[in-house]
Amino acid sequence: MNIREFLADKVQSAMQAAGIPSELGPHLAPAKKAGFGDYQANGAMAAAKAMRTNPRELAAKILDQLALDGIADKVEIAGPGFINIHLADAWLGRQLSGVAEQATLSVEPTSAPQTVVVDYSSPNLAKEMHVGHLRSTIIGDAIVRALEFVGHKVIRQNHVGDWGTQFGMLLAELESQTQATDAEIALRDLEAFYQQAKQHFDADPEFANTARDYVVKLQSGDEKILALWNKFREISLSHGDEIYQKLNVTLSREDVMGESAYNDDLPVLVKALEDQGLAVVDQGAKVVFLQELADKKGNPSPVIVQKQDGGYLYATTDLACLRYRANTLNADRLMYFIDQRQGLHMQQIFTLGVKAGFASSDISLEHHGFGTMNGEDGKPFKTRSGGTVKLADLLDEAVERARALIETKNPELSEQEKAAVALKVGIGAVKYADLSKTRTTDYIFSWDAMLAFEGNTAPYLQYAYTRIQSIFRKAGVEPSSLTAQISVEAEQERHLALKLLQFPEVVELMIKEAFPHVLCTYLFELASAFMTFYEACPILKDGVEEPVKASRLHLARTTGEHIKQGLVLLGIDVMDRM
Ligand code: ARG
Secondary structure (H helix, E strand, C coil), X not given: CCHHHHHHHHHHHHHHHCCCCCCCCCCEEECCCCCCCCEEECHHHHHHHXXXXXXXXXXXXXXXXXXXXXCEEEEEEECCCEEEEEECHHHHHHHHCCHHHCCCCCCCCCCCCCEEEXXXXXXXXXXXXXXXXXXXHHXXXXXXXXXXXXXXXXXXEECCECCCCHHHHHHHHHHHHCCCCCHHHHCCCHHHHHXXXXXHHHXXXXXXXXXXXXXXXXXXXXXXXXXXXXXXXXXXXXXXXHHHHHXXXXXXXXXXXXXXXXXXXXXXXXXXXXXXXXXXXXXXXXXXXXXXXXXXXXXXXXEEEECCCCCECHHHHHHXXXXXXXXXXXXXXXXXXXXXXXXXXXXXXXHHHHHCCXXXXXXXXXXXXXXXXXXXXXXXXXXXXXXXXXXXXXXHHHHHHHHHHHHHHCCCCCHXXXXXXXXXXXXXXXXXXXXXXXXXXXXXXXXXXXXXXXCCCHHHHXXXXXXXXXXXXXXXXXXXXXXXXXXXXXXXXXXXXXXXXXXXXXXXXXXXXXXXXXXXXXXXXXXXXHHHHHHHCCCCCCCCXXXXXXXXXXXHHHHHHHHXXXXXXXXXXXXXXX
């Protein structure tokens, strides 16, 4: 159950019974300060303003109608008309008992399931995936997991860059290199391969001519060139698959729907824009001028949809792609996880897409941008020599560092266990360090900070989980057998119980705003609440009697399940010991 929604319904009914028009909402939120109850409704103030009456008196009328027997043990009016709700301990205990057994804990399936198309990862296949692709890949994947968790239908779309003029050069290079070696070997390091192709292109006019010829051949569907292109694409995609697997990201080959897939639709789309009078010829190119996105001086925002030489652009493909997602995939909601710097591009696509009728205005079109990952010097993260950091290398280093850490923390684990733990901790640390930052801001990448066992990190949460599991080992109980009634008595117990019951609200917010960091903050607070509870409310010490012991064990189990489930939604694994 979502407590905030549940209480909001109750207050709303009370408002109606008190004669308040139903469009005036209860405005219910968790209380921000201690002593003001657990939840606060401040709808009385806005309602009083609209009805030109005294807010405290109106709040009193609402209170008279508010039926919270057995749910709250105190409801009071504070300040100018806030209604503060103090939930009853016994009610909290009852709500929480049984939650650990539910597959989705206290989260109920959404009452309004949607088809959500999510564009994430989407690297360019001409180059190796670098750290810049990390953010899109893992933020998108966390949101996808959360959407599915509450029952939405998700269609993942990996909009890989697998088309365009640079492929002429790359295919000519591949052809020349594969006379001596295998394509797999030539393309082992895509970054280096790209550099070689570029050098070749700049130094050798004959090669440059071949490259240009191959662009034309690729576009006209020449069989030999298409076969070469397929080979290149296949190898590059398999590099990506390895990374997704290592990152524990749910993308698979079926989700790849790259730029090339829209190729045949581009002339059709440009014609449609011209027929509608939207695209006009300007200096030989076909351009749409969007007055909707005009600058301060009133100059419209230009979107070039076809170049003078007939070539199409990133924007043309994205328009075709938008139309496909809206009409063929039938999206209710479309989410794009792309670097913030593509903000204007996305705005143009959305504005023009709706204007041209490619997507109905009922569809929620959302670009969720993100900031840059910077090095400790505050500049974009680079290798020591100033090159781009390959994602594969970064992940290997994370696992190595985690391994060294495990070696010092817990040398008695078996080699096999050490390797498994290092993988989960290393990858978890990199992902969590990113996901826990507000998506829209830049952040500083720091190995020491992300691998710390204290603070808001993956290792801290993974460690909290293992500590809980060790309680069960010591007690000699199977966690799944812990089902006793939870009774909430001590203050620390109450704080923990309420936190646990707020899980659905956090998942809801994460999905609504596409903000994984709210879940991270929650999990950190939850684990900290557990540590405080465990200090104040011993479980296995002598003198702790039944039923208190059983209740506390069940509370510990419930906490463990939440930490685990929360981390699963972030694509991070837990383990029983580390
Ligand atoms: N391939 C692009 C890049 O690496 C990102 C594509 C994002 N998706 C899209 N529909 N434009 O910058």
